[in-house]
Amino acid sequence: MNFVEGCAECQRLSGLYEAATLEWFRVQSQLGIAECLRDSEASAGIVAELAAIAKRRQNLRDSLAEHVAQDHPARTLTAG
Ligand SMILES: [Zn+2]
Numbered sequence: 001m002n003f004v005e006g007c008a009e010c011q012r013l014s015g016l017y018e019a020a021t022l023e024w025f026r027v028q029s030q031l032g033i034a035e036c037l038r039d040s041e042a043s044a045g046i047v048a049e050l051a052a053i054a055k056r057r058q059n060l061r062d063s064l065a066e067h068v069a070q071d072h073p074a075r076t077l078t079a080g
Contacts, residue, residue: 004072013064020057027053 004010027049034042 009067013060017057017060020053020060024053
């Protein structure tokens with residue numbers, strides 16, 4: 001992740017992104033359990049939830065990239 005130390009907005013967005021990542025792994029493990037139990041209804045619900053979380057993560061990534069480009073343009077130029 002590309003964020004600037006000490007910037008509240010960077011911290012807020014990267015915190016949300018991290019939380020979404022942890023949530024994704026938590027839901028992913030539930031999917032494993034549902035599949036073991038051959039609970040296809042639960043699996044379908046979990047797959048939809050995973051897709052929603054993945055979309056939220058992508059949005060947070062975009063928001064963070066946008067914020068960095070706007071508020072820390074020097075950072076964008078030097079970032080590898
Ligand atoms: Zn920032």
